[in-house]
Amino acid sequence: MPRWDRVKESFFNGERLIDSLPRLLDAFVLDIKIFVWSTPAIIALALVLAIARSSRNPALFPVRIFVIGYIDIMRGVPVILWIYLIGFGVPGVGLERPFNSPLLWGSVALVLTYGAYIAEVFRAGIDSVHESQRAASRSLGLSNSQTMRFVILPQAIRRVVPPLMNDLVSLQKDVALVSLIGPIEILRQANIDKAKFANFTPYIGAAIIFLMITIPLTRTTDYLLARERKRTSATRVR
């Protein structure tokens, strides 16, 4: 049986924590950067995929098939596999700097996978807008794409903000997976510190830093969900 003082020494070592925290926080800036530049690209890709998948133009049938295949494949394989495949694979074919950066291709892998996840969130939102809204819009002479832009999407996006936030919390954590192909972000820095001092406390430090971001994000999501439920449903049954 491990003794508590041993556990405390290895995992909750105050000295190690104070020593590591500045380095961890420094490294965490990279996580935030990856998150901040990936998110707009993810949302843009997801919107394009969702709109293409929801299109009703018979001529776009091949596009729909392609998008469905893409989403199935990206979602059906672990994110980490895509990060290895794209993050190691693409720079490995002999690209010049700066296009051989694992950081760049790791981010691309995140964008491609999360784009597929979030496309499904948007699609659910688009499907949830009642057909009569489309009828009203088309009856006024608005085209299909105008209807999507002015009538369907604004309502759809409003409805999916809470589940969207959910996926962004996941993304915030999965950014750390990029460390596996090289960039020194927080998880990698914790790994280095752990190895240097043979002590697990830096992991705990990294965990605390993640929680400082993810818990407020999660609470905000809960709040948005509750507000949405209150707004759209009838009086609550006790």
Next chain:
Amino acid sequence: MKLELRNVRKSFEERVVLAGIDLEVNAGEVVSFIGSSGSGKTTLLRCVNLLEPIDDGAIFLEGDEISTIGRDPNPIRRRIGIVFQSFNLFPHMSVRRNITLALTEVLDKSAQEANATTHSLLKRFNLDEKIDAYPDQLSGGQQQRVAIVRALAMNPEVLLLDEITSALDPELVGEVLDVVRELKGSGITMLIATHEMNFAREISDRVCFLDAGRIAEQGSPEQIFTNPNDDRTKQFLRRVQAVGKT
């Protein structure tokens, strides 16, 4: 002839909803469609607006066939407005934006022009105070009046009213029907699907009784309501009288 339907047929899967409708409507005429639920009233109006493609037959607007497969429906829909049973206002837009949207995006009017049209129409129907309200903040009757204004703002030649009072509380029906009464004088051609028999009798130039997807009988309101020829019309009117709807 404003509008002409020739042998219009429409089925949903196996269910035949319109079994050959022939109809000619003159400019400025007000034609009401009565009949039990499922007799095809709503589908008929939706077909005229091209919201439902027809299976067979043809629809002409001023002699021009509009039901041709593959024809761009948008320019035609500008000329034919429709008001729905469930209002279908855009809930994320103010009353103003609900009305100006199609004016600026479809008719390419300037914002000022669209605003001016919206303002004067809302004023005409005593809704100008609600211009910046959102649909959820309005009563059903107000929402439906806004929906009528939204359709009218496009200045359509034909207006289709699809059971526009069916979703309203009884005390709100009057204010919506008043709007239609006012429109009758303006020369717009109207096709009205309705369960309000008194209203159909009062407003219509002609009443069509629909049964099983066919026009079983048509004539002046006087003739249909006081002296119907067809047995099915008689039966239908007896039934609605029995529940006090006339």
